[in-house]
Structure formats: structure tokens, C-alpha cells
Amino acid sequence: MECPHCGTMSDEVIDSRPIKEGAAIRRRRRCLACEGRFTTYESTEEQLPFVLMKKGPGQTGVMMHMKSVLTFTTRTLDAVSRELGSLVERVERQEATGNSPSRKSEGVSATDQVLRTIKRHKNGVSIAGLKAKTGYDDSKIGNILYRAHKEGRVKRLRRGFYVAMK
Ligand SMILES: [Zn+2]
Numbered sequence: 001m002e003c004p005h006c007g008t009m010s011d012e013v014i015d016s017r018p019i020k021e022g023a024a025i026r027r028r029r030r031c032l033a034c035e036g037r038f039t040t041y042e043s044t045e046e047q048l049p050f051v052l053m054k055k056g057p058g059q060t061g062v063m064m065h066m067k068s069v070l071t072f073t074t075r076t077l078d079a080v081s082r083e084l085g086s087l088v089e090r091v092e093r094q095e096a097t098g099n100s101p102s103r104k105s106e107g108v109s110a111t112d113q114v115l116r117t118i119k120r121h122k123n124g125v126s127i128a129g130l131k132a133k134t135g136y137d138d139s140k141i142g143n144i145l146y147r148a149h150k151e152g153r154v155k156r157l158r159r160g161f162y163v164a165m166k
Contacts, residue, residue: 001029005036110136114144115164118154124163 002009008031015028024043031038117133118125125133130141145162148154154162 008033
């Protein structure tokens with residue numbers, strides 16, 4: 001082992017003990033040239049998860065492993081970027097044609113829709129009119145009107161006929 005103090009290659013081991021439950025050995029060394037002390041650690045080479053390719057001439061196992069990892073990563077990134085590309089295309093197409101099915105009522109509750117419809121009719125609107133405008137049924141509109149009336153947001157002009165409160 002090369003001495004870190006003077007670079008000489010001769011040393012002696014003065015102490016040696018297992019660490020990590022025997023998975024490695026820590027050695028205390030003394031340089032025979034300069035008497036400098038240093039520590040080395042020794043462990044078995046980790047088993048790499050996959051080294052599928054055979055070693056070519058002049059290529060180390062680690063190099064081959066790195067190459068297979070990089071190839072795998074590159075292929076994965078390619079696939080992901082293709083997937084993203086087609087997703088973006090789909091969204092753009094949808095925005096261009098305005099075909100998003102839920103867009104119209106998005107973020108507007110049934111209550112909002114009913115109340116807006118009532119507000120648009122300054123002289124009031126009947127339940128039949130609300131049904132026609134919103135497409136909701138009697139009980140849904142009835143429930144919304146009941147709550148809105150209790151909260152003072154609409155006023156009943158006569159039976160089944162409502163106007164918005166200012
Ligand atoms: Zn030395």
C-alpha cells in the first residue's frame with residue numbers, strides 16, 4: 001500500500017480488526033520508510049445488480065456495468081419523453097377544438113348555475129324556466145331554491161316564481 005505521507009510502497013500492518021460485522025477489515029499500517037501511520041479498509045467487491053454483457057477486450061466489468069446502466073437509462077428517458085410528447089399533443093388538440101367535455105360546467109356548482117340564471121331574469125323566472133335553462137330536475141332545483149331562499153339570496157314573487165335579491 002502506498003504511504004500517503006511519503007509515497008513509499010512498503011509498510012507493515014500494526015493492527016487489524018473486522019468492522020461492519022465482519023464485512024470489512026480495518027488495518028492500521030506503519031510506513032517502513034517514514035514511520036507515518038495510516039489506515040486502510042478492505043472489503044469484498046460488491047455484487048453489481050446486473051452485468052449482462054460479456055467483457056470486451058480492454059473493458060473492465062465496471063465499465064460494462066456503467067454502459068448497461070446508461071443504455072437502460074437512455075432508453076427509459078426516450079420512452080418517457082415520447083409519452084410526454086404525445087400527451088402534450090393530445091391536450092393541445094383538445095384545447096384547439098374546445099372539445100373538453102367537462103369544460104363548460106367546470107368550477108361552477110349547480111347552485112351557482114341556478115342563481116346565475118335567476119339573476120339574468122330581472123323580472124323573475126319560473127321553476128319551469130330554470131329547468132329548461134339548466135337541465136336540472138324539479139327536486140334539484142327545489143333544493144337549491146329552498147336553500148337560497150333561506151339564505152336570502154332569492155325572493156319568491158309567487159308560487160314557483162323567483163327573482164334574485166340584490
Ligand atoms: Zn511513508
